[in-house]
Amino acid sequence: MGDSYSAVISKLDAFTATDFEGNEPGRLQLITTARKLVSRLETRHEKIFNIDFRNPVEYAVIRVCLDIGLWRQWTVGGGGEKTVEELAKLAEKDIEVNLLRRLLRLLGATYIIEETGEDRYKPTEFSLSFGDESTTMPSAIIAMSDHWSPASMNLPSFLAKTSYREPLDPKNSNYIDAFPEKLSFFDRCLSNQRYQDGFSGFMMEWSLYRISWPEFYDTTELVAGADLNSGAPLLVDIGGHHGHDISNFLKEHPDVPAGSLVIQDLEAVLADAHLDTDKVKLMPHSFFEPQPIHGSRAYFLRGIFHDWAYEPSLQILKNIIPAMKKGYSKLLVCDVVIPPSGASTFQTGIDLNMMTLLSAYERTEALWRKLLNDAGYKIIKIWMDHKGYEGLIEAELA
Ligand SMILES: C[S@@+](CC[C@H](N)C(=O)[O-])C[C@H]1O[C@@H](n2cnc3c(N)ncnc32)[C@H](O)[C@@H]1O
16 A cells, blocks of 8 residues: 555656646646645645635745845846845845745745755746746736735625625625725726736736637638728727737738737726737727727627626627627627536636626626627637637627
């Protein structure tokens, strides 16, 4: 028994993400299995310790190391194994060595960095990303303190105050209740550039994790069936943020005519979109107003409806209908599709964050069908990504 345990443990200990290149479902399956295993092995005391005592301070330490410029300097200096004293000198702010020692000891114990000996640490690929300012990781870390954590901590009292009714009203959301400004999530982002940057940074990291939509939807047919001489664009990305999805489309179809792709979003959000191409036009537009671009081949909305409950979503959808050309224009909605059972932590996590931030939710296929049918569309097909997390719902006017 002892021998077989050791053999299994060594085998498990040898796995790395590179073993799963080209096999994303296999990697995810092993993570799920490992999580189940940990959950079976841990006692209730270990579980509650992690929830109450480990996870909050783990984040706090990551944030402190960001604030003192340690991550940045460690990354810029090329990483490498260092002593605690060397790391204290590397930081941009004066930090007591023993304070840093205690902070790093936790991150070593949780494998955020690698403990290589007494008072010695090596960065991991993950910790190096915290200091890589060519990525949005630093902003994504700050978003936790500015948005997600205070909002989550407020949820129990908000739900008690609202007698445990499902939050569905964007004007009376947990987020508005949680912060002194009493603003909705998007309005509070607009009120302070740091809040907007945190949101955009997190969105970017999330976008890099989500599967590029042309990988699971046949965009070649979309382009082949487009009348590019009509003067109308090929694709309008409504609520397209800084253009991640349009850029992925452009990678697949680099020869589309200039101006044939349009990103619509709030003016202040588009001000931070930096796309160096004449193929894409930026157009400030609120999706609560009628769609101004008529006759586009496709109207694409990703991660939009999960921000809104039924009524506002219906309004967004109805605002596009007069702009669509029957038999030609397509509505492409890309969002999580919650399976009837066995939803992943990714799907359930986003669902509850949408509750916490926006009085909104992720939808099952049945809820998608109802929403789109009620708005006046017919669903042609739901194309699922290969993780089974998100679907692209292809629809036309009913
Ligand atoms: C969750 S993000 C999704 C962004 C992008 N589609 C993606 O999936 O990466 C929601 C987007 O809706 C935008 N938004 C919020 N209110 C809006 C409005 N009234 N009109 C247009 N865009 C809005 C936000 O600025 C943000 O870019």
